[in-house]
Amino acid sequence: MTMVEIRIRAEISRDGLSGPTWFALVLLISWLILPLIPLAVWSISRSWFFPDITPSAYSLRAWRYVFSSTSEVLPALGVTTLIALCATLLSAIIGLPAGRALGLYQFRGKSAVELLILAPTIVPGIAVALGLHVVFLNLGLAGSFLGVLIVHLIPTLPYMVLVMAGVFANYNPEIEAQARSLGADPFQTFYYVTLPAILPGLLIGSLFTFLVSWSQYILTLLIGGGRVVTLPLLLFNFASAGRNDITGAISMIYILPGVVLLLLGARHLTGRNTAAESLRQI
Amino acid sequence: MTNVSLENLTKFYPGETMPAVKNVSLQVESGSLTALLGPSACGKSTILKMIAGLLAPTSGNIRFDGQSILRLPPDRRDAVMVFQNHLLFPYMTAGENVGFGLKMRHRTRKEITQAVSRMLELVQLAGMEQRKPSQLSGGQQQRVALARALVLRPQILLLDEPFSNLDANLRLEMQQLLISLHQKLGTTMLFVTHDQEEAVSLSSRIALVLEGTLRQYAPAATLYDQPADREVAKFFGAKNFIPGNCTDGYFECALGCLALPEEASIAGKILTFRPENVILGTARNTENSFQATLMSKKFLGSQTRLELRKDAVTFQALLAPHIAEPLMEGSPVSVHLPRRSLWVLG
Amino acid sequence: MLDRWKIPLLLSPALLLIVGLFLGGLFLGLIGSLGYMPQLGREELSFDAYRNILTSESFCLSFLLTFYISFTSTVIASALAIIAALILRRHFIGRSVINFLFQINLTVPHLVGAVGILYLFSQSGFFARLAYEFELIARPSDFPALIYDPLAIGIILQYVWKEVPFIGMILLANMQTFGQDYETAARSLGASRWQSFRYVLLPLLTPGLLAAALIVFAFTFGAYEIPALLGQNYPAALPVLAYQSFTDVDLNARPEALAMGMIIAALSAVMIVGYARLARRYVRT
Numbered sequence: 001m002t003m004v005e006i007r008i009r010a011e012i013s014r015d016g017l018s019g020p021t022w023f024a025l026v027l028l029i030s031w032l033i034l035p036l037i038p039l040a041v042w043s044i045s046r047s048w049f050f051p052d053i054t055p056s057a058y059s060l061r062a063w064r065y066v067f068s069s070t071s072e073v074l075p076a077l078g079v080t081t082l083i084a085l086c087a088t089l090l091s092a093i094i095g096l097p098a099g100r101a102l103g104l105y106q107f108r109g110k111s112a113v114e115l116l117i118l119a120p121t122i123v124p125g126i127a128v129a130l131g132l133h134v135v136f137l138n139l140g141l142a143g144s145f146l147g148v149l150i151v152h153l154i155p156t157l158p159y160m161v162l163v164m165a166g167v168f169a170n171y172n173p174e175i176e177a178q179a180r181s182l183g184a185d186p187f188q189t190f191y192y193v194t195l196p197a198i199l200p201g202l203l204i205g206s207l208f209t210f211l212v213s214w215s216q217y218i219l220t221l222l223i224g225g226g227r228v229v230t231l232p233l234l235l236f237n238f239a240s241a242g243r244n245d246i247t248g249a250i251s252m253i254y255i256l257p258g259v260v261l262l263l264l265g266a267r268h269l270t271g272r273n274t275a276a277e278s279l280r281q282i
Numbered sequence: 283m284t285n286v287s288l289e290n291l292t293k294f295y296p297g298e299t300m301p302a303v304k305n306v307s308l309q310v311e312s313g314s315l316t317a318l319l320g321p322s323a324c325g326k327s328t329i330l331k332m333i334a335g336l337l338a339p340t341s342g343n344i345r346f347d348g349q350s351i352l353r354l355p356p357d358r359r360d361a362v363m364v365f366q367n368h369l370l371f372p373y374m375t376a377g378e379n380v381g382f383g384l385k386m387r388h389r390t391r392k393e394i395t396q397a398v399s400r401m402l403e404l405v406q407l408a409g410m411e412q413r414k415p416s417q418l419s420g421g422q423q424q425r426v427a428l429a430r431a432l433v434l435r436p437q438i439l440l441l442d443e444p445f446s447n448l449d450a451n452l453r454l455e456m457q458q459l460l461i462s463l464h465q466k467l468g469t470t471m472l473f474v475t476h477d478q479e480e481a482v483s484l485s486s487r488i489a490l491v492l493e494g495t496l497r498q499y500a501p502a503a504t505l506y507d508q509p510a511d512r513e514v515a516k517f518f519g520a521k522n523f524i525p526g527n528c529t530d531g532y533f534e535c536a537l538g539c540l541a542l543p544e545e546a547s548i549a550g551k552i553l554t555f556r557p558e559n560v561i562l563g564t565a566r567n568t569e570n571s572f573q574a575t576l577m578s579k580k581f582l583g584s585q586t587r588l589e590l591r592k593d594a595v596t597f598q599a600l601l602a603p604h605i606a607e608p609l610m611e612g613s614p615v616s617v618h619l620p621r622r623s624l625w626v627l628g
Numbered sequence: 629m630l631d632r633w634k635i636p637l638l639l640s641p642a643l644l645l646i647v648g649l650f651l652g653g654l655f656l657g658l659i660g661s662l663g664y665m666p667q668l669g670r671e672e673l674s675f676d677a678y679r680n681i682l683t684s685e686s687f688c689l690s691f692l693l694t695f696y697i698s699f700t701s702t703v704i705a706s707a708l709a710i711i712a713a714l715i716l717r718r719h720f721i722g723r724s725v726i727n728f729l730f731q732i733n734l735t736v737p738h739l740v741g742a743v744g745i746l747y748l749f750s751q752s753g754f755f756a757r758l759a760y761e762f763e764l765i766a767r768p769s770d771f772p773a774l775i776y777d778p779l780a781i782g783i784i785l786q787y788v789w790k791e792v793p794f795i796g797m798i799l800l801a802n803m804q805t806f807g808q809d810y811e812t813a814a815r816s817l818g819a820s821r822w823q824s825f826r827y828v829l830l831p832l833l834t835p836g837l838l839a840a841a842l843i844v845f846a847f848t849f850g851a852y853e854i855p856a857l858l859g860q861n862y863p864a865a866l867p868v869l870a871y872q873s874f875t876d877v878d879l880n881a882r883p884e885a886l887a888m889g890m891i892i893a894a895l896s897a898v899m900i901v902g903y904a905r906l907a908r909r910y911v912r913t
Binding site for chain 3: 017021024025028029031032033034035036037038039042050051052053094095097098100101102105107111113115116117118119120122123124125126127128129130131132133134135138150151153154157158161211214215217218221222232235236239240244247251254255257258259261262
Binding site: 172174175177178179180181182183184185188192193196197 | 331334335336355356357358360361362363365367369371372373382383386387430431434440
């Protein structure tokens with residue numbers, strides 16, 4: 001490396017930031033955090049009228065309501081969680097083989113298949129769900145838990161397939177041949193060799209898939225027809241009704257899985273394109 | 283210990299017009315250490331995978347002690363493969379890796395522990411049970427892979443270039459280890475390699491595979507001195523191919539009328555001899571002696587390569603440097619080709 | 629062996645589901661938008677629904693509004709994301725904390741962000757109160773309307789809030805793969821800092837940036853809950869209008885709702901084709 005190069009390199013990757021840059025950065029980060037703050041404050045405020053900057057009285061009323069046996073929040077939390085868990089499980093079972101095919105093999109028509117799997121993550125759910133509605137109605141699936149679960153698979157499955165394709169792209173299938181050669185039957189090979197190898201990726205994929213289902217609004221609204229009440233539906237209703245304290249409390253519960261996911265170290269993964277792109281669904 | 287026989291084994295990969303393996307028949311004797319030698323992508327690994335059951339042959343048969351095993355899945359074949367990349371399961375300890383196959387066979391924990399520690403001792407890794415593969419050196423990893431296969435006492439151990447990722451010194455060490463394991467355990471072993479030195483130093487018999495076909499299956503020395511055809515000879519570094527005619531125990535060519543060894547007296551058109559068997563210098567009035575001109579000399583370290591010409595024919599000789607030293611380029615030398623070093627290609 | 633069937637076998641469950649639900653849904657939407665409604669006894673196909681909406685003022689205003697919202701938020705978010713990525717790739721104290729905070733809203737659902745924006749920017753929201761505190765306004769209604777407003781500022785603010793980290797993370801990942809060697813080379817060839825950004829880094833980032841922007845555009849064009857919460861009633865964003873028509877008591881409005889859905893789908897299809905092109909070019913470089 002020449003002296004010039006060293007100097008230029010040092011200049012490009014200068015350590016530390018200048019004053020104005022720091023200011024811009026802090027401004028940006030504050031802007032990203034800011035919308036979450038009034039939600040948190042509202043959830044513990046009793047009265048917070050214009051023009052008070054801070055609430056005039058605090059209470060845990062909203063939280064007590066949320067966790068009371070008469071509120072709709074706990075059942076909605078249960079339904080949302082159950083749908084997200086089932087959607088994740090089904091996506092994993094259906095998506096894992098497809099991810100394997102896409103990650104391990106080259107074949108004719110592969111890019112078309114990839115495009116087909118990518119498409120549901122880009123085409124807005126409303127366009128698909130409006131069309132499906134009549135059929136779901138005829139099949140008795142509209143307004144049912146099962147119907148909502150099935151329609152959630154449209155955004156969750158592609159995501160799981162894409163994550164697993166990424167996992168299998170870095171996977172050496174010879175390790176399975178080795179296990180078979182050492183006397184493991186196909187089931188043993190999957191359980192002792194394949195599964196442990198793909199488990200970290202599968203877990204991350206599952207967490208994201210869970211979040212994708214967890215965040216659905218319009219699909220649940222259209223196919224659930226208001227009879228399958230998930231947290232976002234409830235959140236929307238309370239927000240439109242102006243119940244700011246309860247809205248704040250539900251919001252706090254609603255963002256919890258995502259924050260947990262980030263804290264669990266998924267930030268290593270969000271740097272990768274596929275993972276970041278799939279967060280688009282949330 | 284098992285007699286393994288391959289019968290007219292052929293493999294076409296889907297979508298390809300040329301077979302990867304073509305009509306290969308081979309008898310691997312029980313308890314032997316046989317090398318399957320050939321350049322990369324010649325089909326030798328495909329043969330190994332077919333024996334292991336990881337690939338199905340397009341046609342042909344594989345028998346262990348006379349029984350066809352084609353219908354058996356890989357886990358029931360008892361033909362264990364060791365890959366080029368050690369393929370240790372990364373989340374298991376060395377001990378768990380070695381015990382893997384026994385666990386799959388539902389052996390008791392005590393049995394497994396004992397067998398694993400005995401096996402690790404044999405590959406000189408005693409007490410390393412708790413190490414993770416990432417904590418082992420390259421040589422140690424490959425030794426664990428060997429132990430993991432041998433602990434199962436397979437009918438045949440299939441080794442697919444197991445040492446080619448190791449550096450030269452380590453490779454020699456591993457070859458020694460493999461030979462001693464073979465002597466101690468007597469397991470039938472089939473060893474794939476593209477390195478002729480490795481093949482020669484490891485095994486008693488070598489099967490040479492070129493472009494998917496078995497060209498010659500013989501002891502190492504035979505492959506060197508009596509190659510079946512020109513490609514085999516070339517693969518083993520033969521440089522001298524002299525055209526001529528074979529008549530009645532003599533070979534008529536530009537170098538003169540050369541007396542052939544008895545076993546070479548076939549009606550071939552090309553004479554070959556290894557450069558290191560050429561004798562130069564002192565004029566001898568015996569058979570197979572003649573005068574040639576020294577065209578060039580090239581010092582190669584342990585040997586010197588000389589290029590000689592007689593009439594329109596050039597050929598090579600390899601000599602110890604101190605013998606080649608006094609010979610002058612451009613001057614005549616007397617050449618002697620011992621009768622036993624000559625071979626005629628069909 | 630199974631070789632030949634292995635790949636189709638592995639792919640078929642996922643493909644069946646996507647073809648059945650996703651393409652099936654789109655197909656049903658298409659024939660429905662053409663007036664095929666056997667449950668009402670209508671089986672002849674026509675372009676009436678498209679003709680009706682394309683000549684109606686509410687649809688056209690709604691389309692323009694939605695396009696304006698998507699375009700503006702995508703452009704602003706992309707620009708801010710470039711700046712953010714340029715800062716975040718540098719080494720500085722507290723970088724990992726800042727990085728974490730930068731990503732935090734990636735996993736926050738859109739709806740939560742929309743409610744947060746509502747509480748910040750409505751006329752009785754946090755900023756209105758701050759303005760009152762500094763005596764800039766006397767009443768909530770003096771505060772400029774940023775929510776339910778004709779310029780859809782609240783909606784755009786929400787999209788920008790949510791998409792800056794998304795695009796920013798993609799750009800950061802791209803910058804990591806390129807490293808700084810190209811820029812170093814440019815600088816040693818005499819390019820200024822601006823020139824090496826403009827002529828070296830930016831062209832390198834363009835495919836990734838455009839791909840991210842296309843995804844964002846398609847999403848913002850079809851999102852329902854954000855404009856439903858933060859937008860005005862007339863003209864409403866296209867997905868809101870589609871939902872309203874679909875749930876209208878008059879079943880004759882249904883083909884029109886489906887037609888709007890098809891228009892949203894068609895626009896996102898254009899984005900997908902663009903994305904595929906970019907992805908291919910991106911792989912090649």
